[in-house]
Amino acid sequence: EDQVTQSPEALRLQEGESSSLNCSYTVSGLRGLFWYRQDPGKGPEFLFTLYSAGEEKEKERLKATLTKKESFLHITAPKPEDSATYLCAVQAEASYDKVIFGPGTSLSVIP
Amino acid sequence: GAGVSQSPSNKVTEKGKDVELRCDPISGHTALYWYRQRLGQGLEFLIYFQGNSAPDKSGLPSDRFSAERTGESVSTLTIQRTQQEDSAVYLCASSLVRNIQYFGAGTRLSVL
Numbered sequence: 001e002d003q004v005t006q007s008p009e010a011l012r013l014q015e016g017e018s019s020s021l022n023c024s025y026t027v028s029g030l031r032g033l034f035w036y037r038q039d040p041g042k043g044p045e046f047l048f049t050l051y052s053a054g055e056e057k058e059k060e061r062l063k064a065t066l067t068k069k070e071s072f073l074h075i076t077a078p079k080p081e082d083s084a085t086y087l088c089a090v091q092a093e094a095s096y097d098k099v100i101f102g103p104g105t106s107l108s109v110i111p
Numbered sequence: 112g113a114g115v116s117q118s119p120s121n122k123v124t125e126k127g128k129d130v131e132l133r134c135d136p137i138s139g140h141t142a143l144y145w146y147r148q149r150l151g152q153g154l155e156f157l158i159y160f161q162g163n164s165a166p167d168k169s170g171l172p173s174d175r176f177s178a179e180r181t182g183e184s185v186s187t188l189t190i191q192r193t194q195q196e197d198s199a200v201y202l203c204a205s206s207l208v209r210n211i212q213y214f215g216a217g218t219r220l221s222v223l
Contacts (some may be wrong), residue, residue: 032210043115043202043214044154087153097142097161097210098169103153 002027002092004102012108013078020107021073021089033071034099036066036087044087047073065093113137117203117215124193125223132188132218143186144204144212145178154202158184167168193222 003026013019032051036044048057050066055062061082063074072093073086088102116135124130136143146155156170160180171177175193180186190197200219204212 034210034212041216043204043216044212045209046213049211055125066142089154095204097168098156098159099144099210099212101146101154 002086002090002095002100004064004090004100006086006088006102006105007106009103010106010108011065012110013075015079015109015111016077018074018076018078021086021107022077022082023071023073023102024063024069025088026069026070026088027092027100029091031091031095033060033066035050035073036089038085038104041066043081047086075107078107080111083107083109115203115205115213117201117218118155119218120216121219123221123222125158126195127192129189130193130220132201132203132220133168134186134188134189134205134215135168135204136184136186136203137213139183139215140205140207141183142206143180144188144200144206145188146204147172148200148202148215148217149200157188157201167216190220195222 005024007022035047038044048064053068065072085104085106087097087104091099116167141162143160146154158178159167175191178188200217202217204214206212
């Protein structure tokens with residue numbers, strides 16, 4: 001069964017304190033892995049798509065990386081405005097456009 | 112507007128009543144998804160529409176849940192005989208290429 005887990009469940013960082021969020025997945029052939037950001041009371045907002053092991057994508061203070069079993073979202077020198085829930089999702093080769101979401105990591109960045 | 116629009120933004124109903132939630136996708140997007148998000152939890156897939164193909168209903172939790180989509184436009188999610196466990200935020204997303212989903216702000220459903 002295709003599955004996505006994320007760790008930690010919650011993370012508190014001081015402003016400027018870099019860290020990483022983990023997304024582990026089990027899927028029968030990965031078609032794509034997605035990272036989304038969700039602010040309270042809003043729908044998720046797309047950040048990155050990764051397709052193959054070794055691929056990396058960057059956007060401002062965020063960098064996403066992918067291996068055959070997991071993905072990391074690295075946050076460099078975070079700011080309070082980076083506080084949000086970060087969701088990982090995967091799409092299997094056999095499931096067309098159906099996407100399975102992980103439970104998310106709630107990030108709080110303290111000034 | 113340019114984004115996915117959902118209405119109502121909040122809905123309070125009594126147990127046993129039927130509710131209808133609406134989603135207006137981004138114009139031209141062929142795929143439309145419905146998800147349920149319980150408080151503090153991740154997104155639970157409900158149903159997926161792609162163009163004129165038969166919808167993927169594999170995530171609907173019971174026969175009280177149904178959804179329709181008119182062509183490549185508006186979709187409605189209907190919950191019949193609502194139960195307290197149906198209380199959640201219902202999110203709609205649409206996509207066109209490369210499976211990037213664009214989400215609405217959701218409908219917060221409270222069943223009393």
